[in-house]
Amino acid sequence: MSTTEINQDTAGQPLLRIRDLKVGFSSRDRVLPAVRGIDIELFKGEVLGIVGESGSGKSLGMLASLGLQARNAIVSGSVVFKGKELVGRPRREMRALRGAEISMIFQDPLSSLNPVMTVGDQIREALFLHNRGMSKAKATERVLELLQLVAIPQPDRRINQYPHEFSGGMRQRVMIAMAVANNPELLVADEPTTALDVTVQAQIMRMLRDLKEKLGLALILITHDLGVVAGHADRVAVIYAGLVVEEAEVRELFANPRHPYTRGLIDSIPKLTASNEKLYSIPGAPPMLGALPEGCAFHPRCGFAQDICRKAAPPVIELGRHRAACHFAESLPSWAGAGRTAEAEERGNG
Ligand SMILES: Nc1ncnc2c1ncn2[C@@H]1O[C@H](COP(=O)(O)OP(=O)(O)OP(=O)(O)O)[C@@H](O)[C@H]1O
Numbered sequence: 413m414s415t416t417e418i419n420q421d422t423a424g425q426p427l428l429r430i431r432d433l434k435v436g437f438s439s440r441d442r443v444l445p446a447v448r449g450i451d452i453e454l455f456k457g458e459v460l461g462i463v464g465e466s467g468s469g470k471s472l473g474m475l476a477s478l479g480l481q482a483r484n485a486i487v488s489g490s491v492v493f494k495g496k497e498l499v500g501r502p503r504r505e506m507r508a509l510r511g512a513e514i515s516m517i518f519q520d521p522l523s524s525l526n527p528v529m530t531v532g533d534q535i536r537e538a539l540f541l542h543n544r545g546m547s548k549a550k551a552t553e554r555v556l557e558l559l560q561l562v563a564i565p566q567p568d569r570r571i572n573q574y575p576h577e578f579s580g581g582m583r584q585r586v587m588i589a590m591a592v593a594n595n596p597e598l599l600v601a602d603e604p605t606t607a608l609d610v611t612v613q614a615q616i617m618r619m620l621r622d623l624k625e626k627l628g629l630a631l632i633l634i635t636h637d638l639g640v641v642a643g644h645a646d647r648v649a650v651i652y653a654g655l656v657v658e659e660a661e662v663r664e665l666f667a668n669p670r671h672p673y674t675r676g677l678i679d680s681i682p683k684l685t686a687s688n689e690k691l692y693s694i695p696g697a698p699p700m701l702g703a704l705p706e707g708c709a710f711h712p713r714c715g716f717a718q719d720i721c722r723k724a725a726p727p728v729i730e731l732g733r734h735r736a737a738c739h740f741a742e743s744l745p746s747w748a749g750a751g752r753t754a755e756a757e758e759r760g761n762g
């Protein structure tokens with residue numbers, strides 16, 4: 413692990429570059445691999461979707477990147493943000509970075525808000541944490557501005573209310589206001605719409621996209637629903653069993669998925685036009701931690717699996733800016749789901 417500063421001009425360099433990030437947990441005499449290799453890059457102003465089923469390592473990978481892993485986690489690899497290596501950085505330095513330059517909206521907005529503090533006090537606290545000399549009046553002014561920014565009606569009344577007086581969508585807006593309070597350059601939103609109904613989901617996604625434009629943010633959207641990222645991400649990284657198995661520009665991914673798992677995820681998105689059709693789901697279940705199948709971890713669920721898939725882990729095959737970790741990424745047969753891009757985008761946009 414290194415805390416070395418990368419002394420080079422960062423112009424043209426990604427804002428965030430994660431290389432071979434691994435996270436494991438010690439269990440008796442072995443390490444259980446939960447994240448087995450995340451490689452992603454994110455440029456200023458870009459939106460990257462990170463998609464995968466429950467337990468695939470989406471949250472863990474991003475939490476570990478920000479130094480928020482559990483104490484029993486073993487982290488290796490490299491996470492470079494604006495030229496600084498973050499893996500191995502002291503906790504104190506990571507605390508200073510989080511909430512200031514990088515912010516995260518955690519997966520469960522209900523439990524992330526303190527029920528006995530007013531919404532205004534919680535946002536003020538986020539401000540004071542990174543602006544020691546800020547006066548209370550200045551902080552209040554900024555809180556009102558932030559509540560307005562995330563479209564909370566009557567901010568001067570709402571500022572003194574408690575989280576239970578807000579709806580689920582409004583609480584998520586408060587979390588977003590807290591996350592952008594100190595003008596971060598990167599915002600990581602972990603399942604920002606999962607607990608919300610479809611209409612509110614669409615409003616929150618639109619708001620995140622608007623904020624990205626207004627504030628010049630780079631955004632990482634973590635979700636288990638590929639449909640959510642369709643209309644909102646520039647690029648998508650698909651994670652399976654702790655590994656990025658495919659990454660491409662969003663339209664390319666939907667039009668020409670090169671990994672059978674991605675095809676399964678696209679097929680699982682409800683179609684707008686076929687209300688009576690049975691919804692497809694990928695057969696089987698993701699592997700348990702510590703019980704990874706040999707070879708390609710997806711092989712027990714894959715309709716294209718051959719002998720080699722059961723024996724050898726697939727290499728990452730690069731097809732221009734499109735990468736897929738499948739033995740047959742270049743030769744997969746054509747697929748009936750091609751052309752669902754527009755429909756998925758429409759759904760993503762609500
Ligand atoms: N502190 C921990 N100790 C042991 N295992 C853990 C710990 N934290 C996470 N894991 C395991 O790591 C794996 C990845 O978890 P993670 O929370 O990243 O999944 P996820 O992709 O975010 O799923 P979801 O969509 O349900 O949020 C899971 O198998 C989880 O049980």
Ligand code: SF4
Binds near residue numbers: 711741
């Ligand atoms: S390597 Fe084999 S099992 Fe894995 S996704 Fe490709 S075809 Fe399926």
Ligand SMILES: [Mg+2]
Binds near residue numbers: 472
């Ligand atoms: Mg998660």
